[in-house]
Amino acid sequence: MTVLAACTSTAKSTDGHGVRTDSEPLERRFAALGPLSHAHWLGVVLGTESRVSVPGPADVRVVGFAQLRAGSVAAIAGASKRGFQPATPSQLPKKLVRFMPKGARWVRSESFDLRVTGGRYSGAFYFDRGADWVYFDTTNPSVVSSSGP
Template sequence: MEYVGTLKFVSRRRWILLGGLVVLSGCASVRTAAPDGAGPDRRKVRRDVEPLQRRFAAVGQLSDPHWLGYNPNDLGRESIPDQDPHIRVVGVARLPAGTVNSIVSVTGYAFEPSAPSQLPEELAEFLPENAEWVSSASYDNHITNSLYPGRFHLAPATDWVYFDTVNPEVVDGSHPQ
């Protein structure tokens, strides 16, 4: 064996092993806490209406929103970003009084009783209690213009809308009155 200074010569295999351990330990320290201190996996409920209003203008004038926008495939690990990330935009918002009844009364939509599914726990407290939700695949297609997946549940008695979409785009249009 050969000595370099006071260090014993280390085989190439050991250098690779040591390098791999250094890289792995560095990756573990890359995770950072969320700004609110809740940890890296905590999703923050948003209250801004403008991003929703641009994407869901056809629903009507939204107010009092509570929503999340996140990549459902992101498990909170730092990694190479998805080449085609999917952003789920899900939440609730209020519409002006009577708006939901005017939408639901359009016979071509054929609304039926429904219930929001896969509700993120961060939003549970913001859903109106005892809401009687209705939805329509035709109405969903009208709002999304069939450009992205989306489901819209409406509560006629309370004028709330629950939306669950993936990569929502800005779509021109308005609902028929």
């Protein structure tokens, strides 16, 4: 599975606790966000805690934070008619809690989520206008050709 191969952990791109810090895999999947920096994210195979293991394709949750270029969130949320509303990210993995931007005021638009995912996978994207952060929580993200700027 392409997603699994692209999201498995490598020593060179982690912080020593399994948290990924490379942004290139994210930029390819979330092209509508533009260049990313200060990334901290996880690629977690779902269902691995189960006692029953079923062979076959696995779902991968890709979740984390990254910083966009200055002014990007204002351009994304302000220039569109996508109905961004205040929202709070949920189900934040414990390994990522320390990377949550302090004082962030998150907004989200289901319409924008669909633009990024192209309807090919599930995902939610929360933005903080104050410091241009994005929190993403996706399942099986793939490169979507229509998600480009």
